[in-house]
Amino acid sequence: xxxxxxxxxxxxxxxxxxxxxxxxxxxxxxxxxxxxxxxxxxxxxxxxxxxxxxxxxxxxxxxxxxxxxxxxxxxxxxxxxxxxxxxxxxxxxxxxxxxxxxxxxxxxxxxxxxxxxxxxxxxxxxxxxxxxxxxxxxxxxxxxxxxxxxxxxxxxxxxxxxxxxxxxxxxxxxxxxxxxxxxxxxxxxxxxxxxxxxxxxxxxxxxxxxxxxxxxxxxxxxxxxxxxxxxxxxxxxxxxxxxxxxxxxxxxxxxxxxxxxxxxxxxxxxxxxxxxxxxxxxxxxx
Amino acid sequence: xxxxxxxxxxxxxxxxxxxxxxxxxxxxxxxxxxxxxxxxxxxxxxxxxxxxxxxxxxxxxxxxxxxxxxxxxxxxxxxxxxxxxxxxxxxxxxxxxxxxxxxxxxxxxxxxxxxxxxxxxxxxxxxxxxxxxxxxxxxxxxxxxxxxxxxxxxxxxxxxxxxxxxxxxxxxxxxxxxxxxxxxxxxxxxxxxxxxxxxxxxxxxxxxxxxxxxxxxxxxxxxxxxxxxxxxxxxxxxxxxxxxxxxxxxxxxxxxxxxxxxxxxxxxxxxxxxxxxxxxxxxxxxxxxxxxxxxxxxxxxxxxxxxxxxxxxxxxxxxxxxx
Numbered sequence: 001x002x003x004x005x006x007x008x009x010x011x012x013x014x015x016x017x018x019x020x021x022x023x024x025x026x027x028x029x030x031x032x033x034x035x036x037x038x039x040x041x042x043x044x045x046x047x048x049x050x051x052x053x054x055x056x057x058x059x060x061x062x063x064x065x066x067x068x069x070x071x072x073x074x075x076x077x078x079x080x081x082x083x084x085x086x087x088x089x090x091x092x093x094x095x096x097x098x099x100x101x102x103x104x105x106x107x108x109x110x111x112x113x114x115x116x117x118x119x120x121x122x123x124x125x126x127x128x129x130x131x132x133x134x135x136x137x138x139x140x141x142x143x144x145x146x147x148x149x150x151x152x153x154x155x156x157x158x159x160x161x162x163x164x165x166x167x168x169x170x171x172x173x174x175x176x177x178x179x180x181x182x183x184x185x186x187x188x189x190x191x192x193x194x195x196x197x198x199x200x201x202x203x204x205x206x207x208x209x210x211x212x213x214x215x216x217x218x219x220x221x222x223x224x225x226x227x228x229x230x231x232x233x234x235x236x237x238x239x240x241x242x243x244x245x246x247x248x249x250x251x252x253x254x255x256x257x258x259x260x261x262x263x264x265x266x267x268x269x270x271x272x273x274x275x276x277x278x279x280x281x282x283x284x285x286x
Numbered sequence: 287x288x289x290x291x292x293x294x295x296x297x298x299x300x301x302x303x304x305x306x307x308x309x310x311x312x313x314x315x316x317x318x319x320x321x322x323x324x325x326x327x328x329x330x331x332x333x334x335x336x337x338x339x340x341x342x343x344x345x346x347x348x349x350x351x352x353x354x355x356x357x358x359x360x361x362x363x364x365x366x367x368x369x370x371x372x373x374x375x376x377x378x379x380x381x382x383x384x385x386x387x388x389x390x391x392x393x394x395x396x397x398x399x400x401x402x403x404x405x406x407x408x409x410x411x412x413x414x415x416x417x418x419x420x421x422x423x424x425x426x427x428x429x430x431x432x433x434x435x436x437x438x439x440x441x442x443x444x445x446x447x448x449x450x451x452x453x454x455x456x457x458x459x460x461x462x463x464x465x466x467x468x469x470x471x472x473x474x475x476x477x478x479x480x481x482x483x484x485x486x487x488x489x490x491x492x493x494x495x496x497x498x499x500x501x502x503x504x505x506x507x508x509x510x511x512x513x514x515x516x517x518x519x520x521x522x523x524x525x526x527x528x529x530x531x532x533x534x535x536x537x538x539x540x541x542x543x544x545x546x547x548x549x550x551x552x553x554x555x556x557x558x559x560x561x562x563x564x565x566x567x568x569x570x571x572x573x574x575x576x577x578x579x580x581x582x583x584x585x586x587x588x589x590x591x592x593x594x595x596x597x598x599x600x601x602x603x604x605x606x607x608x609x
Contacts (some may be wrong), residue, residue: 013369018410023404029477033422035445036435056459094408100316100330109323119330122338126587128563129580132348132573133546139355156333163330188322209568212306217429219540224568235430242434242547257431268425275425279481280488 023167033261047250063259066252069241073260075256078237081226082216084232085147090208093162095257098200100157102192106178122160127220135224142207148217149225150215162207165278169203170196206278209271213264234260236248291495349578354571365576377579379554380562384536387468387558391475392531396524399479403486417484424480432474433544437461438471440545461545464555471556472539482527489523490516521602525594532590536583539564559583 031053036055040062046055068074103109104116138149157163173196180193197204218237226232232240238260241253268275317325324331349366351359370377402420406413426432440446440460447458460466497515507516517524541559542550550565552556559579567576 016411018405018408019412022410022416026416029420029423032435032439032445033426035439042425044370048448051445051448063414096329096333099328100328103323103330107319107326109327110318112323115327118334118339121342122334124533124587124591125338125342126533126580126583128537128560129345129584130338130341132567132577132580133344134337135568136344136355136573137336137341145493153333153337155329157330157338158333158337188317188326192326219430219543220564223543223564237543238430238434242437242544253434254438260431261426261429264426264429265422268418268422276417276421276484279461279484 007128008255022212036254037258038259040251042251044251047254062255064252066249066256066259069249069252069256073232075234075237076260078232078234079232081147081231082233082235085150085222086212086215088147088151089154090211093157093159093207093211094204096155096157097159097162098165098166098197098204099172099192102196104163105170106175106196107188119163119218122158123164131220132223138225144225145228145231147231148223150218150221155212159211162211165206166200168281169200173199197272202274205271206274209274211265212267218265326558345577345580346573349581351574352572353574353577355573356571359574362574366575367582369575370578370582376554376557376592377562378558380550380559383468383555383557384559385463387472387475387538388532388535391472392528392535394472394476395479395531396482396527399482399527400486400524402477402479403483403490404512406483407487407490417487420483421480424478427474427478428540430540430544433541434472436470436541437545440466462552467546467552467555470545471538474541474545475535475538482531485527486520486523489520493519518603522604525602529591529594532594533587536587536590 034053035051038055039047041055041057041059042050042062043059066075100119104112104119134149134153135144138144141148143149177195177199178191181195186194217235222233222236223239226236231273238253238256241249241256348359350363350365352362352363353359406416410416423432438444442459442462444459446460450456457465460470493516497519498511501511501515537560538558539560542556542561543564546552546556546561550561560583563576563579563583566572566579
């Protein structure tokens with residue numbers, strides 16, 4: 001630090017340097033992304049010969065080419081499939097995790113501490129430990145090559161992270177509200193639906209956002225269960241660019257990778273604060 | 287953090303201070319608390335039995351069998367485990383690759399995260415914009431799209447080799463070099479320091495300003511304050527980030543799969559543990575063997591987490607006086 005000797009007089013200068021450093025760091029971090037976005041608008045020959053991410057002209061032909069590349073099935077199908085799986089997973093998580101969270105947070109039942117510890121334990125269980133038996137189950141049911149293996153488990157609260165998130169949230173809601181409802185004759189089910197669920201909205205929104213991002217970005221599960229091109233998701237569709245090692249599809253590939261990042265990025269723009277809060281308070285992996 | 291649910295109570299009120307509302311029998315409450323509890327928990331219990339605990343036990347059983355999905359599993363005792371550690375060179379290599387990856391990527395990632403959090407915590411203008419910008423790689427980094435991009439960035443004509451060429455360093459493809467390919471994946475992980483940074487930022491905000499003021503009065507410089515106040519006060523957050531990162535990075539799959547084109551190459555230099563597990567279980571359909579690998583992974587993660595917890599009493603500082 002040059003400023004150590006006379007901090008008072010040099011302080012503005014120091015701030016300016018800090019900002020310069022931070023901006024330089026940010027540009028360096030984002031450069032690969034900018035290069036990818038720029039390349040998606042460049043003609044094929046220019047992509048690797050040009051380090052400047054800004055294209056000379058805005059050419060959408062890569063996007064048109066990339067969208068239909070592959071053998072007949074276009075990205076229209078892939079996006080529809082991805083969004084269907086995401087929607088199913090979101091509904092499943094909202095339904096099952098909120099129910100479980102209410103039980104853990106508010107109701108006293110037998111073996112609750114044991115079950116709660118078990119739930120926390122599954123937070124650390126690697127997916128790979130359960131993947132083989134799960135595959136056997138879904139294979140036996142004839143569910144492979146369908147979206148069911150990716151959606152149905154969510155209806156049974158397998159994402160303990162969200163239960164934990166909601167338990168923490170419900171504990172912050174004053175008990176008196178429920179007591180008043182119960183005095184008025186509400187049973188547990190009504191209390192949950194009429195009192196807890198509306199107050200739980202922020203946690204439900206966080207759950208929705210993170211379920212979407214995780215499901216949309218998931219690759220392992222989709223790779224495992226979906227092997228017909230008509231069932232492919234965006235992630236699997238993108239992988240086809242690697243299989244088809246045609247030299248001339250870089251532009252189309254960058255166009256489709258750029259586009260595939262858009263949904264998550266839009267969510268980031270709209271829900272930035274909630275994402276940041278979700279990570280800061282529970283360590284949810286963004 | 288306690289494992290058992292602690293009741294939140296409002297002391298001001300003369301009501302019984304338990305978290306649970308006592309169900310008052312006023313006609314409509316037909317079910318007991320026990321029944322309601324299990325009713326609400328029913329989906330989770332079914333999920334636990336069929337998708338979590340059940341498969342975990344079945345996986346343990348399968349790890350002692352030879353099983354290819356078509357014929358019934360054949361009991362072969364501990365042969366899978368013996369084979370893993372004595373005859374399978376690729377497996378031992380996968381272990382080495384994964385440990386190298388975790389040992390380099392996790393500390394580097396956390397160091398960057400802490401450094402940036404410190405800078406951003408200095409009451410800087412535009413904090414929100416910087417935080418958001420540095421967070422973007424974390425948000426997108428796990429996707430297939432970014433892994434594909436990485437493959438090109440570090441590829442033969444990629445921008446990295448071109449940028450190095452500007453400085454007179456002969457360009458080469460990192461992803462096809464056995465000594466450099468793993469580094470591309472490490473860099474990819476370090477690049478995503480945004481989410482631990484956010485956790486660090488939240489932690490830094492919790493440190494009382496008085497501590498720094500008192501230290502300043504005593505004549506402590508910034509470096510000394512960092513080591514004597516910031517780091518000790520932040521150890522619970524460092525610990526939390528460390529556990530989270532270890533668990534996650536041991537299970538990394540997508541980047542290695544995409545960057546290596548599904549092979550773990552070149553020369554198995556990016557053969558991550560989970561990638562080898564996938565290849566054995568779902569390309570070769572040796573599911574008993576894959577289950578054994580999964581259980582070793584579970585033990586490794588469990589032991590490392592336990593070690594972190596056991597060691598935490600020597601280096602993690604919990605401020606009990608505040609409560």
